[in-house]
Amino acid sequence: MTTYRLKGVSVLGAAPTDLFITDGLISDKSASAEVIDAAGLVALPGLVDLHTHLREPGREDAETVETGSRAAALGGYTAVCAMANTSPVADSAGVVEQVWRLGREAGMVDVQPIGAVTVGLAGKQLAELGAMATSAANVRIFSDDGFCVADPRLMRRALEYVKAFDGIIAQHAEEPRLTEGAQMHEGEVSTRLGLTGWPAVAEEAIIARDVLLAEHVGSRLHVCHVSTAGSVEVLRQAKARGVRVTAEVTPHHLLLTDELAASYDPVYKVNPPLRTAGDVAALRQALVDGVIDVVATDHAPHAVEDKECEWAYARPGMLGLETAFSIVLSVLGEQWELIADRMSRTPARIAGLDGHGTDLAVGSPANLTLVDPSARRVVDPAELASRSRNTPYSGTTLPGRIVATFLRGEPTVLDGKAVK
Numbered sequence: 001m002t003t004y005r006l007k008g009v010s011v012l013g014a015a016p017t018d019l020f021i022t023d024g025l026i027s028d029k030s031a032s033a034e035v036i037d038a039a040g041l042v043a044l045p046g047l048v049d050l051h052t053h054l055r056e057p058g059r060e061d062a063e064t065v066e067t068g069s070r071a072a073a074l075g076g077y078t079a080v081c082a083m084a085n086t087s088p089v090a091d092s093a094g095v096v097e098q099v100w101r102l103g104r105e106a107g108m109v110d111v112q113p114i115g116a117v118t119v120g121l122a123g124k125q126l127a128e129l130g131a132m133a134t135s136a137a138n139v140r141i142f143s144d145d146g147f148c149v150a151d152p153r154l155m156r157r158a159l160e161y162v163k164a165f166d167g168i169i170a171q172h173a174e175e176p177r178l179t180e181g182a183q184m185h186e187g188e189v190s191t192r193l194g195l196t197g198w199p200a201v202a203e204e205a206i207i208a209r210d211v212l213l214a215e216h217v218g219s220r221l222h223v224c225h226v227s228t229a230g231s232v233e234v235l236r237q238a239k240a241r242g243v244r245v246t247a248e249v250t251p252h253h254l255l256l257t258d259e260l261a262a263s264y265d266p267v268y269k270v271n272p273p274l275r276t277a278g279d280v281a282a283l284r285q286a287l288v289d290g291v292i293d294v295v296a297t298d299h300a301p302h303a304v305e306d307k308e309c310e311w312a313y314a315r316p317g318m319l320g321l322e323t324a325f326s327i328v329l330s331v332l333g334e335q336w337e338l339i340a341d342r343m344s345r346t347p348a349r350i351a352g353l354d355g356h357g358t359d360l361a362v363g364s365p366a367n368l369t370l371v372d373p374s375a376r377r378v379v380d381p382a383e384l385a386s387r388s389r390n391t392p393y394s395g396t397t398l399p400g401r402i403v404a405t406f407l408r409g410e411p412t413v414l415d416g417k418a419v420k
């Protein structure tokens with residue numbers, strides 16, 4: 001194993017120092033080391049994504065575990081949680097083990113499969129949660145993401161079931177009866193454009209119900225892609241009561257608004273939809289306050305034919321892994337402690353990923369990323385490692401650049417380029 005010396009690196013914004021990586025661990029010195037000039041670079045614990053769609057098995061034309069892993073490493077990630085809405089659905093030990101194995105083979109980030117809550121994401125019958133938990137994939141997070149576990153009885157049983165092994169149910173909060181035919185956020189812009197709206201209350205009603213269920217059962221609930229100011233208030237109250245609930249916000253919901261739908265460019269079509277400037281402000285404040293615990297990408301690659309079509313027919317979702325850090329940097333500024341907490345430490349703790357999200361201290365596993373906060377780049381979809389192109393930031397100049405990423409002491413990215 002090569003030993004590395006990160007020369008003149010700033011750990012979370014502190015004064016420049018030298019950091020050594022030896023035998024997969026952070027160390028304080030080494031006899032001979034390959035020197036990486038890290039002057040002006042900031043070291044962060046490797047980023048951890050609680051919400052990634054890798055599309056394998058089933059839609060390898062949109063993304064594979066390998067291409068998604070490369071996109072993640074280039075985005076500064078060392079671990080990603082892979083959502084279960086693949087084809088076949090990751091609702092059995094066999095499928096979650098397949099995804100886990102593909103992640104190991106790709107070897108660029110730790111790929112932690114999420115298991116489905118219900119068989120085939122159909123919302124009718126609980127999947128084999130226990131078998132997935134005891135499989136080689138060691139699943140702890142379960143989600144029907146893409147769909148809401150709308151049936152309250154099933155949701156209660158799922159929460160009860162995972163309590164035994166401290167598992168967690170990650171809910172895509174969308175009351176389906178309130179979003180039938182929905183195309184975008186319900187509000188002034190949808191009225192103007194004549195598009196069917198997805199009202200904020202469809203999200204808030206499910207979160208309110210689920211925090212009550214989680215409180216009743218005493219289980220852990222995680223709320224995916226929170227998008228409204230009202231949801232933040234429901235979460236704030238639940239947390240004040242001691243409910244075991246955590247929540248995530250996506251980079252795009254921290255930055256973009258429903259006004260973009262006026263372009264009718266389906267690259268802006270996403271679930272939950274882009275909301276108002278008021279929602280964006282509330283989400284930013286909640287992330288700073290800790291009412292929202294983490295940033296998760298909801299990286300949702302889609303093939304060209306599923307995305308570059310009429311708005312109504314386009315699939316919802318946008319890429320996230322290769323731009324998330326830059327968006328968060330532009331939103332939060334150089335608050336390194338806060339960024340490390342919301343993008344690494346807390347997501348690692350929620351997912352129970354040992355060895356990730358740890359402080360960059362001597363003896364810790366060398367899962368880290370080096371960022372250049374002063375760099376600027378123009379996003380070019382053709383240059384992305386993702387197999388898909390549906391980034392909403394095409395042509396936009398973003399701050400910050402991922403220079404290097406290390407997974408257990410081995411570089412996955414050097415000089416801003418993937419090592420494999």
Ligand SMILES: NC(=O)N[C@@H](CC(=O)O)C(=O)O
Nearest residue numbers: 053145146270271300316317
């Ligand atoms: N976010 C999206 O708009 N789409 C996701 C599903 C989801 O996260 O709900 C997808 O799988 O494409």
Ligand SMILES: [Zn+2]
Nearest residue numbers: 145146172224
């Ligand atoms: Zn979702």
Ligand SMILES: [Zn+2]
Nearest residue numbers: 083145146298
């Ligand atoms: Zn998703």
